[in-house]
Amino acid sequence: MAGQALSLPRILLSGDAALTVEFSSKIDPEANRRVLALDRAIAEHGLNGVRETVPTYRSLLVHYDPVVTDYDNIRQRLLELAERPAPEIPPGRRWRIPVVYGGEYGIDLEDVARAHDMTPDDVVRRHTEGDYCVVMLGFMPGWAYLTGLDPLLATPRRQNPRTFTPAGTISIGGVQAGVQCLAAPSGWHLLGRTPARTYDIQRQPIFMLEPADMVNFYAIPENEFADMNRAAEAGELVAEQVK
Amino acid sequence: MAKLVIGTVSPATSVQDAGRFGAQRYGLTQSGAMDAFALACANTLVGNSLFTAAIEVGPLGGTFTARGGALRLALSGSMRQASIGARQLTLNESALLADGESLTLTPARTGSFTYLALEGGVQGEPVFGSLSVNMRSGLGSPYPRPLQSGDEINIAEAQPLAHERKLELPAETERPIRVVMGPQDDEFGEATELFLKSDWTLSAASDRMGFRLEGPVIKHNGGHNIVSDGTVSGSIQIPGNGQPLVLMPDRGTTGGYPKIATVIGPDLRRIAQTQVGKKLRFKAMTITEAHVEARRYAKFLASLPGLLREARGSAFNLDALQSANIAGAAVSAMDSVTWQPSPADETSTP
Secondary structure, three states, X not given: OOOOOOOOOEEEEXXXXXXXXXXXXXXXXXXXXXXXXXXXXXXXXXXXXXXXXXXXXXXXXXXXXXXXXXXXHHHHHHHHHHHOOXXXXXXXXXXXXXXXXXXXXXXXXXXXXXXXXXXXXXXXXHHHHOOEEEEEEOOOOOOEXXXXXXXXXXXXXXXXXXXXXXOOEEEEEEOEEEEOOOOEEEOOEEEEEOOOOOEOOOOOOOEOOOOOOEEEEEEOOHHHHHHHHHHHHXXXXXXXXXX | OOEEEEEEEOOOOEXXXXXXXXXXXXXXXXXXXOOHHHHHHHHHHOOOOOOOOEXXXXXXXXXXXXXXXXXXXXXXXXXXXXXXXXXXXOOOEEEEEOOOOEEEEOOOOEEEEEEEEEOOOEOOOOEOOEOXXXXXXXXOOOOOOOOOOOOEEEEOOOOOOOOOEEEOOOOOOOOOEEEEEOOOHXXXXXXXXXXXXXXXXXXOOOOOOEEEEEOOOOOOOOOOOOOOEEOOOOEEEOOOOXXXXXXXXXXXXXXXXXXXXXXXXXXXXXXXXXXXXOEEOEEEOOHHHHHHHHHHHHHHHHHHHHHEEEOOOOOOOOHHHHOOOOHHHOOOOOOOXXXXXXXXXXXXXX
């Protein structure tokens, strides 16, 4: 309700140069909205001594310089900003990301289908019909964590994470979906690969996705992957920005 | 222009500076020197600004040759023998490497990382303001990977110093690594006491992403998974096996295990320079105390140029070091040239 103060987040100590502003301990869309709102408020108002912020599902990590500010001061200012009713966050951009599903591109597609008593095509259909939101980028450059996975596809992460999964992997883990840019270890299930790069230091923009961006996936045939991959290598986004 | 050519080199030797800041929100790894204090000392000696990019030499040493001219260098950090031909060099003292001469570093005797700073600094193309190597992200300059035999480091132009200099640093005493409890210490209840009163042994499964500790099992009150949140260098995660993992500069920006405590900034270098197999302890301090330490540390860093003394161009006999035990210096899991899984992976892996 307008004008009504919001419940206060918990302020947790992350050493002598960072605080975690925790809105929830769970994956919670309302908490994520408040994380992004606080992040935006800090960017707009500026906060003395803040070096950088890292928004995640449910909390905002605030790196600060303990020489410039002190704990009481920064804590107070963060609580003031968090207490204000969150400004409307304009809807993020919307991206369409091409994916080759299954086969060597998505080695877990069939297992995931079996686990849910579906055909691989059903899994692809449900995955491409999903309307996803980027809730955070983390772990490695350009690794996007998405909410919006069809609950019928929710699959617990693997008991033993793989030590290597390829660049461009499109995967699911628990109730989340992911887009990864670089080769990385992962305990998620690999459904496919995209030629699009969410991170490329040679390109502007270096990072394709921002928190709050919306994402849809669409299937492409295997024989289109190589061409698109070359285009991506040459610096094209490949993924389409719809708005 | 003078350059430095890498001969043999320890694994885990790479160009590092203060690291990358401002893009952790996109998952961009921070990286930067494991022992930023030693980096600052080495740079100060050769007249560079504190966090100019230098060579972070891993535990096993190496050889480095000047080509195309003489260059001035300084070493700081882990203790090891350093020589140019028959000349013995001293840590924390600048020296001139003549064209064609080679600097030889033995394995570290105490600590793991030595910083080789070059007058003028390493020349490269910064990304997000840094030359620091992070191989997994494909970042780092002049090479986006640890250094290999045959690599050439170009050196930026600088007004040469008039004479060699040394830094007189106060002696350090052994004491526990200081931490601020949290952010998720409430997940552990009484186990926090066990964490603070136990001796921990640094495991060989340690690298620039994380240092793994061995000791008693720290039990979680609830599950050992939390919804991933942000990490800092010094975050102490407790994964499912109850053995702490201290996150280091190449850590993932987010992680899904509860963090019992965080090493304070001024003590990060002390854990970074702990050798495999060595024991350490933690001591909790309040945030107010931690901030006093952080300010004292910042002041000390700023005062480094004032601690410089003229050196005579140095020939200190370090024969005593030759008999020293170097076995503890090997950090076996140090990632070198090829992509390798890291022991730290499990705590941040999606």
